[in-house]
Amino acid sequence: MSDKTSILIVDDNPNNLQVLGHLLKQENFSVAVSQDGQQALDYIAKKHPDIVLLDVMMPGMDGIEVCERIKANERSRQIPVLFITALSDSEDKMRGFRAGGHDYITKPFLKEEVLARVRAVVDRLQVEAELRKSRKALKEINENLEQKVVERTENLRKLQLQLVLQEKMASIGQLAAGLAHELNNPINFVYTNFTTLEENINDFFHIFVGYRRLIEKQDLAGGDLADLELLHEDEKRAHVDFVLGDIEALFAESREGFKRITWIITSLGNFSRSEQAEEKTTSDLNRAIEDTLVITRNEYKYHCEVETELGNIEPLICIPQQINEVLVNLVVNAAHAIKGQKRASKGKIQIKTYMQDTTVCCEIQDDGPGVPDGIKMRIFEPFFTTKDVGKGTGLGLSISYDIIVNKHSGDFVVQDAEGGGTIFIIRIPLLQQELIGKTYKRSGGTVCKI
Ligand SMILES: Nc1ncnc2c1ncn2[C@@H]1O[C@H](COP(=O)(O)OP(=O)(O)O)[C@@H](O)[C@H]1O
Ligand SMILES: [Mg+2]
Structure with a gap:
C-alpha cells in the first residue's frame, strides 16, 4: 500500500481515543476517531478505512453489534476489526471473534503490543493486496491465453480449409x-x-x-x-x-x-452444378458414377478397363458435389495404383452399387498392387501419401473419409481384394439422423418429408 494506512478508532472513552490516536499517529498512520457505534458505521460507509479498532463495551450499540454490521455489509466486510477489551475479559474476546473480529488489543494499552498487533494486520493487508494484484495479472494472462488459443484454432481451421x-x-x-x-x-x-x-x-x-x-x-x-x-x-x-x-x-x-x-x-x-453446394438433396449415385467415369476417363483409359455393375438403388440424400469428389478420388487412386505397376496389359477397375437393407453401398475395386497391411490405417490420415513429391497431396482419402463418415453418417472402409488389389467400400444410410423431420426435393421435382 503506497498511501498511509487509515485507521478508525471507536471508543466511548475520550481518554482511550486520545492515547491510541496519539500512539498511531506517531507511527505515521492516518487516524480517525468515533465515540459511538452508529457514527462509526456512517464513517466506514463513507470513508472505508483500512482498519477499525473497536471497543466492545459502549453505550447504545456495542462493539459486537457494530462488528456484525460491518461484516454483514458486502462493501465493508473485508475491513479487519481489532477489538479493544479489558485484559481479563476473555468472554468479550470470544464474542468478538465470533462476530468476525480479527484480533484484539487489551486495556490498559501497552505501546509495543498495540503496534505489533496493528502492524500484523497491516502486513496481512499488504499480502492480500499483492495477492489480488497477482490474481488479476494471472487472470489477464489466462484471458490472453484463451484469446490466443481461439485465434490459433481459427487460424488452423482456415489453414485446413485452404x-x-x-x-x-x-x-x-x-x-x-x-x-x-x-x-x-x-x-x-x-x-x-x-x-x-x-x-x-x-x-x-x-x-x-x-x-x-x-x-x-x-x-x-x-x-x-x-x-x-x-x-x-x-x-x-x-x-x-x-x-x-x-x-x-x-x-x-x-x-x-x-x-x-x-x-x-x-x-x-452435372458435376459442377453449384446451386446448393453445401446442401443435401436427393441424388442418383449410379448417375454420379457414370459422370465420374466420363470426367476421369483420361486418368484411367490408357491403363485400365472399367466395368460397372450398377444395381437398383434408392436415391441418396447427400451433398452431390461431395459424393462426386469422393468418387473421383477413388477412381483416380485406383487408376494411379494400377498405372504405377507399369504392367504389360491393362488392369481392371470394377464399380458396384447395391442396397443393403436401407443402406446404399458402393464398392470400387481395382486389381492393382493393394495397400500393404502396415499402412492400411494410415492412408486415411491427412497428408499420408506414397506418391512422389508433387504427385499426391495425401489429402484425398482423409477428405473422402470426412465426407462419408462425418457429413453423411456413413461407413468408409478399405479391404484387400481377392487375388490382389484393393476394394474401397462406401455405405451411406438412407436415413441419416440429421435428416429426420426435414423436407427434400426429389430429382423428379416432387417433395418428400422424412
Ligand atoms: N486403390 C489404391 N491402391 C493402392 N494404394 C492406394 C489406393 N488408394 C489409395 N492408396 C494409398 O493411399 C495413399 C493416400 O491416398 P490419398 O489420400 O488419395 O492421397 P494421394 O492420392 O494424394 O496420395 C496413396 O498415396 C496410396 O499409397
Ligand atoms: Mg488420391
Whole structure:
C-alpha cells in the first residue's frame, strides 16, 4: 500500500481515543476517531478505512453489534476489526471473534503490543493486496491465453480449409487437363471431317454447275459430246463414286464426335452444378458414377478397363458435389495404383452399387498392387501419401473419409481384394439422423418429408 494506512478508532472513552490516536499517529498512520457505534458505521460507509479498532463495551450499540454490521455489509466486510477489551475479559474476546473480529488489543494499552498487533494486520493487508494484484495479472494472462488459443484454432481451421481447397484445385487442375484432351480428340476429327466435306462439296459443286451448263446448251443447240467427255474426266478426278460412299461415313463419325462432346459437357454440367453446394438433396449415385467415369476417363483409359455393375438403388440424400469428389478420388487412386505397376496389359477397375437393407453401398475395386497391411490405417490420415513429391497431396482419402463418415453418417472402409488389389467400400444410410423431420426435393421435382 503506497498511501498511509487509515485507521478508525471507536471508543466511548475520550481518554482511550486520545492515547491510541496519539500512539498511531506517531507511527505515521492516518487516524480517525468515533465515540459511538452508529457514527462509526456512517464513517466506514463513507470513508472505508483500512482498519477499525473497536471497543466492545459502549453505550447504545456495542462493539459486537457494530462488528456484525460491518461484516454483514458486502462493501465493508473485508475491513479487519481489532477489538479493544479489558485484559481479563476473555468472554468479550470470544464474542468478538465470533462476530468476525480479527484480533484484539487489551486495556490498559501497552505501546509495543498495540503496534505489533496493528502492524500484523497491516502486513496481512499488504499480502492480500499483492495477492489480488497477482490474481488479476494471472487472470489477464489466462484471458490472453484463451484469446490466443481461439485465434490459433481459427487460424488452423482456415489453414485446413485452404488445404482442402488446394487439394480440390489440384484435382480439378489434373481433371481439367484430362478433359481438355478428351474434348480435343473428337473436336479434332470432326474438324478434319468438316474440311474434307468442304473440299468434296466444292468438287461436286463444280461438276454440278458443268452439268447444268451442258443441259442448257443442249436445249439451245443440240448435244456436244466433247463437253460431256470433259465432265466425265472431272468426275473421275474428283473420285465422285468413292466420295459418295465416304460422305456417309464422315457424317456418321462426326455425329459420334458430337455425341461424345455433348456427353462430356453434360457430365461436366452435372458435376459442377453449384446451386446448393453445401446442401443435401436427393441424388442418383449410379448417375454420379457414370459422370465420374466420363470426367476421369483420361486418368484411367490408357491403363485400365472399367466395368460397372450398377444395381437398383434408392436415391441418396447427400451433398452431390461431395459424393462426386469422393468418387473421383477413388477412381483416380485406383487408376494411379494400377498405372504405377507399369504392367504389360491393362488392369481392371470394377464399380458396384447395391442396397443393403436401407443402406446404399458402393464398392470400387481395382486389381492393382493393394495397400500393404502396415499402412492400411494410415492412408486415411491427412497428408499420408506414397506418391512422389508433387504427385499426391495425401489429402484425398482423409477428405473422402470426412465426407462419408462425418457429413453423411456413413461407413468408409478399405479391404484387400481377392487375388490382389484393393476394394474401397462406401455405405451411406438412407436415413441419416440429421435428416429426420426435414423436407427434400426429389430429382423428379416432387417433395418428400422424412
Ligand atoms: N486403390 C489404391 N491402391 C493402392 N494404394 C492406394 C489406393 N488408394 C489409395 N492408396 C494409398 O493411399 C495413399 C493416400 O491416398 P490419398 O489420400 O488419395 O492421397 P494421394 O492420392 O494424394 O496420395 C496413396 O498415396 C496410396 O499409397
Ligand atoms: Mg488420391
